[in-house]
Amino acid sequence: MSIAVTDQKMAAHYVSLNPTAKNLYQKFLPGPLTVISTGRHKVARGVESETGTLGVRIPDYSLIIKILKSLGKPITATSANVSYKPRPYSIKQLFANLSKKQQSLIDLIIDAGTLPRRPVSTIVDTTLDDPLILRQGTFHLRGGKLTTNSPSQTTNLAQTLMLKYWNNLQTQPLIFLLIGELGSGKTQFAKGIGKFLQIDETIGSPTYTIVKEYDYQRHQVKGKFIHLDTWRLQTIEELDQLNLLSYLKSKNTLAIEWADRALKPMLDLAQKAKAKIIRVKISAGTSRIQRRITVGR
Structure with a gap:
């Protein structure tokens, strides 16, 4: 699971940023990139991985940034799709693949209309200094x-x-x-x-x-x-x-x-x-x- 933050300064409060991570932040964020770093254990239990790492996003979307600034804290930024099901681009598509129990757990949906069919985000693990590409997406990085x-x-x-x-x-x-x-x-x-x-x-x-x-x-x-x-x-x-x-x-x-x-x-x-x-x-x-x-x- 990853979190969305406003900027690198907020990210540094929740993860330890090494030079590799900082370089990715400066080159590619905000944008469709998740940077995984060693967590500082300041988020709710279960958000960091089993190995104590945490993915961070800086969205290139003004509404999310406004919400984050208003809260003064990050929010989780997990995907909405169900495992092994098609990626949803609308609320209708989302509900078509959710069970009744899963639907009952949703408190609020903000309807932004039908989303553009963009490539998935790139996920990079920087915990070893050298970047490890966990998923290639919009950005094609070497690793x-x-x-x-x-x-x-x-x-x-x-x-x-x-x-x-x-x-x-x-x-x-x-x-x-x-x-x-x-x-x-x-x-x-x-x-x-x-x-x-x-x-x-x-x-x-x-x-x-x-x-x-x-x-x-x-x-x-x-x-x-x-x-x-x-x-x-x-x-x-x-x-x-x-x-x-x-x-x-x-x-x-x-x-x-x-x-x-x-x-x-x-x-x-x-x-x-x-x-x-x-x-x-x-x-x-x-x-x-x-x-x-x-x-x-």
């Missing part, structure tokens, strides 16, 4: 190369990416191809996936067991997290014996360490199962705990 400065930041990055692809997971499996040398942080990244999925068990390296399987329930969604390590596999036949295709179902997430050792068969399996693939390449940074991470598809 994908990131730096984490602690194991906890690597864990948080995994949670952020899980949130980015959470809607995809409802209809297709997710596969994280984790590539990096020994000790680079692949298992640390997998721990972040487990944390997002609210798995209580300790997520450890599956080097000796090859595959570890965890059941999860996040809110009302149930599925499996499969953690695989290909380091000890000697042949493609050994990979076939794991019957990975049986795991590739909607609501299931796979994290595959040393994925570069079996990249082609993994990609073939993913294509067959119509899975969403996220490649994560992790390498050492300039300090013992710093990591350079490239995220792609």
Whole structure:
């Protein structure tokens, strides 16, 4: 969930703005851009994310700015559409996809008529200094190369990416191809996936067991997290014996360490199962705990 504010000064009261965030504010706001920063825990419970981050918008719409100035506080700026339903451009379209219970929760609607069919807003996470594009919209920004400065930041990055692809997971499996040398942080990244999925068990390296399987329930969604390590596999036949295709179902997430050792068969399996693939390449940074991470598809 994000909040709408009047300007950068108001935003700084609710989030910590690093140079990357400030640069985006100055270049693109007000406008269709949501900038995610580390929250200062000054909003109602549930508005900040599970990792303590908060998205901020400065709308390019005079009525909203007037409301914000009159209140002297931000307001939440979540979208009006129901998950997996068409984006509404009028009150009639909105109510067509709301249940009676959902309609009863609405206190006031300001009718601005039929809205123009504009592209969605761009969402950028700036908590790691390097921008991570969570959704491309009107503004097309470059992202994908990131730096984490602690194991906890690597864990948080995994949670952020899980949130980015959470809607995809409802209809297709997710596969994280984790590539990096020994000790680079692949298992640390997998721990972040487990944390997002609210798995209580300790997520450890599956080097000796090859595959570890965890059941999860996040809110009302149930599925499996499969953690695989290909380091000890000697042949493609050994990979076939794991019957990975049986795991590739909607609501299931796979994290595959040393994925570069079996990249082609993994990609073939993913294509067959119509899975969403996220490649994560992790390498050492300039300090013992710093990591350079490239995220792609």
